[in-house]
Amino acid sequence: xxxxxxxxxxxxxxxxxxxxxxxxxxxxxxxxxxxxxxxxxxxxxxxxxxxxxxxxxxxxxxxxxxxxxxxxxxxxxxxxxxxxxxxxxxxxxxxxxxxxxxxxxxxxxxxxxxxxxx
Amino acid sequence: xxxxxxxxxxxxxxxxxxxxxxxxxxxxxxxxxxxxxxxxxxxxxxxxxxxxxxxxxxxxxxxxxxxxxxxxxxxxxxxxxxxxxxxxxxxxxxxxxxxxxxxxxxxxxxxxxxxxxxxxxxxxxxxxxxxxxxxxxxxxxxxxxxxxxxxxxxxxxxxxxxxxxxxxxxxxxxxxxxxxxxxxxxxxxxxxxxxxxxxxxxxxxxxxxxxxxxxxxxxxxxxxxxxxxxxxxxxx
Numbered sequence: 186x187x188x189x190x191x192x193x194x195x196x197x198x199x200x201x202x203x204x205x206x207x208x209x210x211x212x213x214x215x216x217x218x219x220x221x222x223x224x225x226x227x228x229x230x231x232x233x234x235x236x237x238x239x240x241x242x243x244x245x246x247x248x249x250x251x252x253x254x255x256x257x258x259x260x261x262x263x264x265x266x267x268x269x270x271x272x273x274x275x276x277x278x279x280x281x282x283x284x285x286x287x288x289x290x291x292x293x294x295x296x297x298x299x300x301x302x303x
Numbered sequence: 304x305x306x307x308x309x310x311x312x313x314x315x316x317x318x319x320x321x322x323x324x325x326x327x328x329x330x331x332x333x334x335x336x337x338x339x340x341x342x343x344x345x346x347x348x349x350x351x352x353x354x355x356x357x358x359x360x361x362x363x364x365x366x367x368x369x370x371x372x373x374x375x376x377x378x379x380x381x382x383x384x385x386x387x388x389x390x391x392x393x394x395x396x397x398x399x400x401x402x403x404x405x406x407x408x409x410x411x412x413x414x415x416x417x418x419x420x421x422x423x424x425x426x427x428x429x430x431x432x433x434x435x436x437x438x439x440x441x442x443x444x445x446x447x448x449x450x451x452x453x454x455x456x457x458x459x460x461x462x463x464x465x466x467x468x469x470x471x472x473x474x475x476x477x478x479x480x481x482x483x484x485x486x487x488x489x490x491x492x493x494x495x496x497x498x499x500x501x502x503x504x505x506x507x508x509x510x511x512x513x514x515x516x517x518x519x520x521x522x523x524x525x526x527x528x529x530x531x532x533x534x535x536x537x538x539x
Contacts, residue, residue: 193367194457198509199505202503202504278509280504280509280520
């Protein structure tokens with residue numbers, strides 16, 4: 186019976202914490218791949234062109250969209266953390282939680298702009 | 304009837320189900336007391352003041368740490384069920400009772416022990432109510448060390464070195480206190496291993512503090528002082 190427990194983690198600043206960490210980890214996974222692809226240019230135009238053709242596949246484009254949104258989320262949530270830790274709080278109850286949902290919306294808008302550029 | 308699951312045992316144990324009559328204006332502490340008096344005389348739990356002053360009745364109620372004396376059943380019930388467990392991240396003694404000694408030890412690690420900056424022969428430090436440092440200290444001073452924030456914090460549960468929100472909140476009040484003689488030392492300890500740098504700003508402490516304090520603000524303030532230096536205060 187002891188399984189209907191409410192979570193203490195269902196609130197905005199916890200969401201921002203998870204969002205910032207997970208986006209950071211995924212971006213960290215992306216970076217080595219990014220550098221490997223850049224390294225292909227050193228091996229000649231053919232290798233790089235083959236990858237660029239591969240990157241035009243719809244699934245890869247979708248992953249690229251995800252990457253852009255993750256980057257925007259990480260940046261915006263990171264700015265919030267910097268504001269929390271480097272500036273005075275308006276009052277001790279204001280953990281800039283009001284920035285969290287707008288940050289997500291702004292990141293999704295960046296994703297929309299990316300899609301519009303395709 | 305109210306269905307109540309209560310943790311029985313220490314680290315090994317099980318949830319035992321009880322049924323308690325639903326009454327008007329019941330607190331969760333009333334429920335535990337009813338179970339102990341009428342159904343399970345050897346149920347171990349802790350309380351003292353029953354009015355939200357001492358903090359000793361804190362337990363995990365339906366997944367969140369709370370003062371049971373100040374938690375109205377209607378506000379925390381999930382359907383017709385209550386699940387009661389001991390506070391998380393503390394060594395368990397039995398049933399709903401935990402050992403708070405390691406929690407109080409964290410205070411020493413954070414430099415949160417007051418050292419006077421003057422003797423009884425000195426003139427008292429003049430502190431005005433609108434002094435910015437005093438306002439900082441006032442924002443965190445009402446902590447009664449109930450350990451709810453410590454239990455709510457995921458970093459505490461992950462990192463055994465982490466001092467936790469209560470000890471760091473205490474350090475925050477001291478580094479802003481003109482009467483404290485070791486403000487620099489307290490700040491250095493709060494910045495040390497397991498100190499404020501381990502906080503991930505997840506905000507569980509602030510969300511669950513029964514007094515409505517914001518340890519998150521204090522911890523962020525300590526990080527800020529690490530870069531900007533301590534604020535100036537009146538000298539004795």
